[in-house]
Amino acid sequence: MVATLASPPTTSIHLPDLIQYPASGVYSRILARDAVCRSSLFCLTAGTEIDKHTAPHNATIHIVEGAGKLTFQNEARFLEAGRFITVPAQIPYAIKALSNMTFVLTHSVNI
Template sequence: MTTIASSNASFKTPWKALIEYPSAGVLSKVILQDKCCQYTLFCLAKSTEISEHTSTRNATVNVIEGRGILTLEGEDIVLEPGVFVFMPANAPHALKAEENLAFLLTLSENPQVS
């Protein structure tokens, strides 16, 4: 997997330099990955749908631009700039982009609490 930034050096860039929308579907770019987290920029074309699925890792969604609907455990959440969502591991979720939609998805380890 190719990443944009190295996990052992500081990195900064404006979102506008990284965001690009496909004519249809999803374009994703791994920004940075280390032992604990993976930071991926997702760019979805208007009307793109991602069917219900789960992840074995905890996840956060930070919406940068656009608008969509995230269905998380049966609840519809409006995604628009500035919205932050936490999804625990194994939570069923689906997504529909109502407009071109860009967000940062962060996957993190799900430590088992004893």
């Protein structure tokens, strides 16, 4: 017996239309989700930090606009628009927005 996943409907989103920065902190919303992944938009105001944490699933981070810093495995990486980062499951990481910064975070089930 072969298991198959039902394909979700096609979604087309123009990300710049969804960007909104709060007075401080983080704005987030789910863009798409199914049985194997979830993609969310995060808008961080300058200076906002997402403290070091881990996730049970692999993650990808795609920077849409702005600049920031990602710290994982005791290494800091500069983030700017167009940057695409992969973070394996269970690896602690933190993010700091150096300017207003928007990114798409996708968590996926380990395959």
